[in-house]
Amino acid sequence: MPRSFFSSVFVSAITVLTLLLGCFAMPGRAQELAGPSRAFFSRYCFDCHGDGADEGGVQLDTISTDLGDRATFATWERVFDRVRDGEMPPADAEQPSADDRRDFLGTLQQSLHQSHAESKGTILRRLNRREYQNTMNDLFGTHLDLASMLPEDGRFREFDNVGASLNLSMVQLQSYIDAADAVMDQAIASTSEPPEIRVTDANYAQTREGEVHLGKSWKLLDDGAVVFFRSQSYPTGMLRTANVHQAGWYKVAVTGYAYQSREPITFSIGATTFARGAEKPTFAYRAFEPGPAQTVQIEAWIDDRYMIDLEPWGIADQDNSIRKHGIDQYQGPGLAILNVRLEGPITESFPSRGHRLIFDGIDRVETTSGKSRQSRRSRQAEFEIRSEDPSRDTAQAIRRVARAAFRRPVTDREIAPFLELFEQQRGNGIDFEPALRTAVAAIFCSPDFLFLRESADWLDDHALAARLSFFLTRTTPDQALLADADAGRLTGNPETLLRHSRRLLKDPRGKRFVEDFTDAWLNLRDIDFTSPDQKLFPEYDSFLQASMLEESRRFFAALIEQNASVVNLVDSEFAMLNNRLAEHYDLDLKLGPEIRQVTLPRDSVRGGLLGQASVLKVSANGTNTSPVVRGVYVLERLLGVSPPPPPPGIPGVEPDIRGASTLRELLDKHRDVDSCRHCHSMIDPPGFALESFNPIGGWRDHFRSLGKGEKVDRIAHGRPVRYRIGPPVDATGRMSDGTTFENYVQFRRLLASDPDRLAQTLVTKLLTFATGREMGFSDRPEIERLVNQSRDQGHGVRDLVQSVVASEIFRKK
Incomplete structure (x- = not known):
């Protein structure tokens, strides 16, 4: 693109940034606390929190009353909650009368509610990276990793779509320009005809690798199949003759069978490249049965210069028999591959949606067609625009693009700056x-595209359409939703909004909601943050990681689809499993590599989120587990409690693999500190219960050790394990209310016994994700109403999603 393109758009973007500088301050005015009774504090609280005492880092005789300060507000909110729940004053202290407690809470509640109500409201919220990527790709029909081109989004607790955490910088604006240019490069047709669909049949025997490895690591059968006998590090399953010269969607058909095996053989279908540092994606896991040849087919996006890569899983030459006795004498199971067929690129439409969005009604004419050597080599043509009325044609195109980008009708005044830029x-x-x-690039760098513009108080129809669409499909509203917004049917009839929500949940793009919400809420996006120690956990592999992520996402999707009770979040009779997870969980089930719903044995530890390997991995560090880290995870993600950070000068408790007893002694000593006792009485019990699971989600009765301990007779990936049996696990605990549990299953039942709390937490998380703002004190009555409303129907998860959409919080700024 010419330099003038970047300079013109960048100048426009700087103007945008200047206009937005004031949009990130917290709204509302400062609110002074209407002085709670000092007499109440003096009589019941100052022994621990006044006159120089500051248990938990709180001094109530010196604390500010400026509720406009976030830290001050949070402290008073915590005081309210602990007095309301009977935690303050503590049980061994003098207790206030019912009237004293009611009067104190009433005064404090009124002040907190008023302050939060005046300051809340979704700040002008920018699209986060995922929303931006989805929207651009959906509007233009492209398939680009735009998120990686943009700076990482800020997070508010779990979520990266909360307006207060989404800033805007010059670097980000330049990235938007680059991204818009990349999208148009891919979307705008560079040829007059759609790309030719090529069909390629490939076989490992007819490759350079086949010449080297047949008869050594690979076996050639009489029917032409090539057999792999082990999961391959070298030689790999790269098939260089099944390669891609143009990025696009391809059908990949693999024909083969399980060789010398009574059981199916699982394998991965992926792609590899010689480019250094490039991602090597795995598209799917499939299995071949013994017997006649079978064909499995998938459809995947494959970038140019990639080759198909097949890798068997779960088979190994444990005794190096092939090297010792030759491949023809080997009797172990293998994966036989007869043929790989690659068909594509398959185009959804030609020209693309983005091309039509820009050029519909404009005469774009090819001026060259393979006339030069360079054109023949690149298969690109040159085009020119022929227009009798350029101003009219441009205005129509700009209006059409702006209408799609801004998610609403546009006025002449709104498109005037872009027309002026074109004329310049x-x-x-x-x-x-x-x-x-x-x-066009300037339109996609404008605030009306990058930000969800929402009017004060009740949202208008187009703002509601955008909020619903970005909530449930993570992209711009579709035509059906926009049509009802244009007609004013979303604000005028709540049932219309609910009808669209039901439709969007069934839309294929609804998988994005499940993925993005669970990635944030359960922290699944950090699955790669730690790498399990291969000496302690040699069974961990890429198939297991892919399976554990899919398990949790498919589980939450099933809860929505079946409208299952929220209790299933912690105690479910079913799970979403495949053969890899069944092996990892020690379940005697005959399953293939595809995830499917399975009824669990009674009292199985795998029912619910806390028994799922993905959750257990992201709440550990890859080598060991910490009851504190996992305890905080349970409190925040499932019970809606956010423990405050340790007081200044109080060190945290580090995980210790010397054994549960040693760690318990450390935590018991920690709880003897006055400022730590309250929080750790809540945090530690859930963490102790989850000690029954190792850092990759496997069940354990003993810790694993690389030092002393009994040897383990086990094979992982064809090799004996090196770890030893360590000290026993103690998963007993006492909840903050005095209730005890002897093991994880009993702890899980305690969680399941309070479905209202589980529903309240899920509703709060959904509302935060849907509205892009933190739920606060003045939102509590509406959230409680939603929970009460769904109680008689058993707190069905789909019902809770629907209630969120119908709520006043969702429909207001």
């Missing part, structure tokens, strides 16, 4: 098409 470009001698591209 033309006046500087820029051709029609690059000048139009500059104007």
Whole structure:
């Protein structure tokens, strides 16, 4: 693109940034606390929190009353909750009368509610990276990793779509320009005809690798199949003759069978490249049965210069028999591959949606067609725009693009700056098409696209359409939703909004909601943050990681689809499993590599989120587990409690693999500190219960050790394990209310016994994700109403999602 493109758009973007500088301050005015009774504090609280005492880091005789300060507000909110729940004053102290407690809470509640109500409201919220990527790809029909081109989004607790955490910088604006340019490069047709669909049949025997490895590591059968006998590090399953020269969607059909095996053989279908540092994706896991040849087919996006890569799983030459006795004498199971067929690129439409969005009604004519050697080699043509009325054609295109980008009708005044930018470009001698591209790029760098513009108080129809769509499909509203917004049917009839929510939950794009919400809420996006110690956990592999992520996502999707009770979040009779997870969980089930719903044995530890390997991995560090870390995870994600950080000068308790007893002694000593006792009485019990699971989600009765201990007779990936049996696990505990449990299953039942709390937490998380703002004190009555409303129906998860959409919180700024 010409330099003028970047300079013009960047100048426009700087103007946008200037206009937005004031949008990130917390709204509302400072609110002074209407002085709670000092007499109440003096009589019941100052022994621990006044006159120089500051248990938990709180001094109530010196604390500020400026509720406009977030830290001050949070402290008073915590005081309210602990007095309301009977935790303050502590049980061994003098207790206030019912009237004293009621009067104190009433006064404090009124002040907190008023302050939060005046300051809350979704700040002008920017699209986060995922929303931006989805929207651009959906509007233009592209398939680009735009998120990686943008700076990482800020997070508020779990979520990365909360407006207060989403800033905007010059670097980000330049990234938006680059991203818009990349999208248009892919979307705008560079040829007059759609790309030719090529069909390639490939076989490992007819490759350079086959010449080297047949008869050594690979076996050639009479039917032409090539057999792999082990999960391959070298030689790999790269098939260089099944390669891609143009990025796009491809059908991949693999034909083969399980060789010398009574059981199916699982394998991965992926792609590899010679490019250094490039991602090597795995598209799917499939299995071949013994017997006649079978064909499995998948459809995947494959980038150019990639080759198909097949890798068997779960088979190994444990005794090196092939090296010792030759491949023809080997009797172990193998994966036989007869043929790989690659068909594509398959185009959804030609030209693309983005091309039509920009050029519909404009005469774009090819001027060259393979006339030069360079054109023949690149198969690209040159085009020019022929227009009798450039101003009219440009105005129509700009209006159409702006309407799609801004998610609502646009006025002449709103599109005028982009038309002016186009005319400036033309006046500087820029051709029609690059000048139009500059104007289009400016539209996609404008605040009306990058931000969800929402009016004060009740949202209008188009703001509601955008909020619903970005909530449930993570992208811009579709035509059906926009049509009802244009007609004013979303604000006028709540049932219309609910009807669209039901439709969008069934939309294929609804998988994005499940993925993005669970990635944030359960922290699944950090699954790669730690790498399990291969000496302690040699069974961990990429198939297990892919399976554990899919398990949790499919489980939550099933709860929505079946409208299952929220109790299933912690105690479910079913799980979403495949053969890899069944092996990992020691379940005697005959399953294939595809995830499917399975009824669990009675009292199985795998029912619910806390028994799922993904959750257990992201709440550990890859080597050991910490009851504190896992305890906080349970409190925040499932019970809606956010423990405050340790007081200044109080060190945390580090995980210790010397054994549960030693760690318990450390935590018992920690709880003897006055400022730590209350929080750790809540945090530690859930963490102790989860000690029955190791850092990769396997069940354990003993810790694993690399030092002393009994040897373990076990094979992992064809090799004996090196770890030893360590000290026994103690998963007993006492909850903060005095209730005790002897093991994880009993602890899980305690959680399941309070479905209202589980529902309240889930509703709060959904509302935060849907609205892009933190739920606060003045939202509590509405959230309680939603929970009460769903109680008689058993707190079905789909019902809770629907109640969120119908709520006043969702429909207001």
